[in-house]
Amino acid sequence: MSERKIILKNEAQVAKMREAGRLVANAFLMLEEHVQPGVTTGELDRITEEYLRRHGARPSFKGYRGFTGTICVAVNDVIVHGIPGDDADDALQEGDIISIDIGAILDGWHGDATVTYAVGAVDSESRELMDVCSRSLDAGIERARAGRRLTDISAAIQDVVEDGGFNVVRDLFGHGLGRSLHEAPLVPHYGVPGRGPQLQPGMVITIEPMITAGRLETELLSDGWTIITRDGARSVQYEHTVAITSNGPAILTLP
Numbered sequence: 001m002s003e004r005k006i007i008l009k010n011e012a013q014v015a016k017m018r019e020a021g022r023l024v025a026n027a028f029l030m031l032e033e034h035v036q037p038g039v040t041t042g043e044l045d046r047i048t049e050e051y052l053r054r055h056g057a058r059p060s061f062k063g064y065r066g067f068t069g070t071i072c073v074a075v076n077d078v079i080v081h082g083i084p085g086d087d088a089d090d091a092l093q094e095g096d097i098i099s100i101d102i103g104a105i106l107d108g109w110h111g112d113a114t115v116t117y118a119v120g121a122v123d124s125e126s127r128e129l130m131d132v133c134s135r136s137l138d139a140g141i142e143r144a145r146a147g148r149r150l151t152d153i154s155a156a157i158q159d160v161v162e163d164g165g166f167n168v169v170r171d172l173f174g175h176g177l178g179r180s181l182h183e184a185p186l187v188p189h190y191g192v193p194g195r196g197p198q199l200q201p202g203m204v205i206t207i208e209p210m211i212t213a214g215r216l217e218t219e220l221l222s223d224g225w226t227i228i229t230r231d232g233a234r235s236v237q238y239e240h241t242v243a244i245t246s247n248g249p250a251i252l253t254l255p
Contacts, residue, residue, distance in 0.1 A: 008202030020111030060103025114239035132164035150196030208239030
């Protein structure tokens with residue numbers, strides 16, 4: 001768990017983050033028609049950057065610690081942080097799955113979310129992997145309530161994923177979000193309930209389970225960014241930015 005100070009947001013600041021989150025969510029809707037066999041991840045990157053800038057935002061990821069893309073792409077066995085490109089290997093194929101992570105800075109505040117798309121017709125296991133991951137995110141958000149502990153979210157996610165016959169990636173986390181892309185606390189997607197900081201109104205976090213159809217071991221590629229499943233199994237991720245409020249969880253990354 002991160003020991004850095006957790007930054008609480010007031011209602012006006014959460015409203016600003018909702019604007020950034022809404023733009024991210026609308027970018028995903030815009031991308032749906034473009035995620036097709038033959039398109040490269042580099043094309044998707046350029047389309048997304050143009051959309052964000054046209055709406056007055058800047059990409060959160062581009063230039064972050066040297067990252068070159070607007071979006072992070074994760075095709076099939078890639079878990080996170082794949083770099084968009086225009087080589088032949090970067091072209092989507094029928095039956096692929098691709099997780100796209102979009103971050104946007106609007107008026108100084110970040111929005112951050114991830115959606116997994118099926119490229120054409122995909123196999124039944126991939127469909128089930130996507131469904132279980134999406135449902136685990138919903139379960140985690142349901143537990144994101146003032147007065148609970150952080151790992152109540154984590155345990156709810158793990159229960160759904162493992163009941164579905166899959167595994168939660170252990171060494172990648174959600175995080176706090178605000179004027180900085182990464183704030184405290186780190187948000188694990190597995191663990192026993194009742195641990196970690198108590199959730200308070202004004203906390204804003206990303207909940208972003210990454211799950212795999214295979215083993216838990218991961219591998220960092222030589223580009224220093226792309227993390228894959230070591231056994232080549234497919235991986236899926238879904239993510240929302242969520243504010244803790246006195247009235248329950250508020251998803252900030254909705255259209």
